Amino acid sequence: MNRRRFAVGAASTLVAPFVRAESKTAPEFHGEIVGHGEFRFRVDKLWSKADAARTPVKDCHEMAQAADGRLFMLTNHGQNNVLIYDVKGALLESWTLKFGSAHGLTLHREADGREFLYITDPGSGRVAKTTLSGEIVLELEHPSKNGAYKAVEDYKPTETAVAPNGDIYVADGYGSQYVLRFDKAGKFLSKFGGKSTQPVNPGRFMQAHGVAIDTRGEKPLLVVTERIRNEFNWFTLEGEHVRGVYLPGAYVSRPVIHGKNLYSGVCFGAKPNDFRMWQGRGFVTILDEAGKVVSNPGGQAPAYDGDQLKVMLQDKPVFNNCHDVCVDTQGDLYVCQWNSGGVYPYKLHREA
Numbered sequence: 001m002n003r004r005r006f007a008v009g010a011a012s013t014l015v016a017p018f019v020r021a022e023s024k025t026a027p028e029f030h031g032e033i034v035g036h037g038e039f040r041f042r043v044d045k046l047w048s049k050a051d052a053a054r055t056p057v058k059d060c061h062e063m064a065q066a067a068d069g070r071l072f073m074l075t076n077h078g079q080n081n082v083l084i085y086d087v088k089g090a091l092l093e094s095w096t097l098k099f100g101s102a103h104g105l106t107l108h109r110e111a112d113g114r115e116f117l118y119i120t121d122p123g124s125g126r127v128a129k130t131t132l133s134g135e136i137v138l139e140l141e142h143p144s145k146n147g148a149y150k151a152v153e154d155y156k157p158t159e160t161a162v163a164p165n166g167d168i169y170v171a172d173g174y175g176s177q178y179v180l181r182f183d184k185a186g187k188f189l190s191k192f193g194g195k196s197t198q199p200v201n202p203g204r205f206m207q208a209h210g211v212a213i214d215t216r217g218e219k220p221l222l223v224v225t226e227r228i229r230n231e232f233n234w235f236t237l238e239g240e241h242v243r244g245v246y247l248p249g250a251y252v253s254r255p256v257i258h259g260k261n262l263y264s265g266v267c268f269g270a271k272p273n274d275f276r277m278w279q280g281r282g283f284v285t286i287l288d289e290a291g292k293v294v295s296n297p298g299g300q301a302p303a304y305d306g307d308q309l310k311v312m313l314q315d316k317p318v319f320n321n322c323h324d325v326c327v328d329t330q331g332d333l334y335v336c337q338w339n340s341g342g343v344y345p346y347k348l349h350r351e352a
Contacts (some may be wrong), residue, residue, distance in 0.1 A: 034297040034298050040295070049089045051091075060324075060345055062324040064326055067115060071086070074103075097128065097130070099123075100123055102121050120170070122158055125157065140170065158208075163237055167181055170182070173208045174207075177194055177195040179211060210253055211223070211224050222237055225252055231246050248311045249270035249313055250266045251268035253324055261289070264325065265337075271313070280317065281314045282321045283298030284298055332349050333347070
């Protein structure tokens with residue numbers, strides 16, 4: 001596959017509309033085993049016990065687990081931005097910031113053990129730090145007000161990550177494609193990246209959709225999703241490019257570091273012989289600490305030709321558009337989906 005032609009084609013192609021209706025009883029693929037090698041899972045589409053009449057969702061964007069085991073799920077439904085579950089799927093609580101395009105959810109535990117959520121809303125350009133009960137304790141200033149952006153530059157933040165020293169990194173994935181760095185008090189420090197139109201341009205982005213801190217090595221690094229190019233890229237905390245991993249055919253969402261592995265939802269996928277961005281072709285991908293794909297739940301088994309990963313494709317339509325994956329303390333997965341008929345997260349039970 002010509003990587004350059006693929007990347008340019010993907011960036012300029014509109015996604016095809018896709019919606020799949022979900023049955024309320026025994027939905028298709030419920031109970032099926034997906035994944036490969038040591039990472040195989042049983043699909044549970046009926047995990048969520050939330051009542052759609054009381055706590056409706058639009059897009060289930062992201063999810064994270066707190067130290068006490070509760071699962072926090074972010075939706076862009078203004079009535080209830082955050083749904084709080086136990087691991088069995090019971091809905092414990094919900095609250096809202098009335099963010100109509102709530103997109104990114106990061107849970108960070110501070111040195112004193114307190115936990116906070118960082119929520120991005122690209123539609124309003126807001127980034128808020130909240131308690132687990134929804135009280136805003138810090139809101140980052142719009143970059144046009146602190147000199148980081150000119151007034152005419154778009155700012156549509158999609159994700160945050162928090163470094164060990166408390167610095168906050170914001171991915172402007174739907175705006176001007178910078179990663180902005182703030183200190184723990186919200187003071188702007190620096191930025192790197194910026195918009196690129198080139199299929200290969202390390203350090204600049206077509207869509208810096210997600211961001212996370214990777215502490216698996218000697219020094220913590222910042223890993224940034226480059227969705228349009230099907231890549232993850234690692235940077236120093238000062239913004240210097242270190243390395244990248246190319247995942248042909250996989251339009252990945254944010255990187256989720258758990259143990260020695262990196263997990264991600266593949267929101268859009270390719271078709272055989274058509275590597276453009278297609279809706280309804282999603283799956284989950286799992287990489288080891290060397291950056292090799294070891295399992296694709298919902299997708300075809302990863303295959304390599306030497307060191308070159310072959311194009312990854314959906315195997316069966318277990319998922320539509322996987323926007324995020326949460327890994328709990330038992331190694332089970334929870335998959336949030338965008339534009340998938342208002343479905344709640346599916347749980348993937350880890351098989352021994």
